[in-house]
Amino acid sequence: MDVKTLCLGVLTTQDLTGYDIKRTCEEVFRHFFVAGFGSIYPALAELQRDGLVTATSVEQKKRPDKKVYRITDAGRAALEAELVATPPRHKVRSEFLALMYFAHLMPPERVDAVLAEMIESFENKLVDDLAVFDGPAAPLELTPGQRFALGYGRTVLTAALAYCKRHRPQLARRLRGEGADEADAAADLPREAANDAGPRPATLAGE
Amino acid sequence: MDVKTLCLGVLTTQDLTGYDIKRTCEEVFRHFFVAGFGSIYPALAELQRDGLVTATSVEQKKRPDKKVYRITDAGRAALEAELVATPPRHKVRSEFLALMYFAHLMPPERVDAVLAEMIESFENKLVDDLAVFDGPAAPLELTPGQRFALGYGRTVLTAALAYCKRHRPQLARRLRGEGADEADAAADLPREAANDAGPRPATLAGE
């Protein structure tokens, strides 16, 4: 699945410009896909060339024309074919975790600063999420699938944030060479919980 | 941060062949980095060319020679410089979530099959994780940073798995067009919990 497929997908709901698609990506696909202008504009051009979308130039006062794209029947068919054929991969590329993994090779202050930065960024993302759900421009009707995907992002983000906050202090202490105390022992690798189903004791690969 | 940096990082602990590094990646970096032979071998060649690692050919009975790489002082310096300079990004690329987001454009059976596949893959990954921690080849001494990174992966995986399992049934029901019942309402977008700190009511960006 590439940026072209993503563009077709967002165009199933509304006609949009490349600029709009970029904004949509930032707002709703943020948890699982990144796409910049450099990939969106060429993708749209290619889709148009292949007859999967049509473009209409719209004049604007005091602005250059904008191109509004609309998906065609062929585009819908291509999208659906792509969706049934795409294997559900899920890839993470995290310099953050790589940095943490090599923490012992860095100055402790740097490690703590990195963690602080990530915690802040996670918190900001959660706030942004709320805006998407509840903000003034929030779409009142989300499909079940959209709710699933957005909820997934929120759940995972929340778990990640809690983990970072919980482990930051003892990581700092340990990197300074101080031994683990009882609080550490309790927070170490315990509770695989992290599911949102409440206080029951979690089983690992449980059903 | 690229594959070269990753190679330098794993070479700080032991001398390894390209093949070994690949295995290490699969086992311990799995949660946050992917690297295949096609990127590791060229990376090692380049590192050697730049004097950041040295290679020793080791003869083997009944096998072709293997090249064991060792990091140099220059390599260590370069790695440390890279680690303090690398911004802690964290990127997810998930065709799985994209598919879920466009669930309404797919046959419901396909959606459920995709979810089932992901649930299984998450469970397998968790089992593999256990092997890394507790298996026969488990390193007894993990640095605090390594424990942090591995624990992070485990926490997030567990949260993701629980989420998928909890939402699968109602997603299926909704896609078949049946209205939400009370159970759905309870499981909908509630409890941001998903932190591993127990049964207290979670606050969003709270501390």
Place this chain on the structure above:
DNA sequence: TATAGCATGTAATCGGTTACATGATTCA
């Protein structure tokens, strides 16, 4: 005055994936 938002695009580069090429050993 400077930054952010609106609006579109191209070109160079970079890095990674995939496929190809080889070949012995061991285990089921």
Place this chain on the structure above:
DNA sequence: TGAATCATGTAACCGATTACATGCTATA
């Protein structure tokens, strides 16, 4: 017999990021 493990590498391709290029408006 076939698959998996060990072991290394190259070459083509592909897609995405980055920087470049342009230019007006509104807000701080």
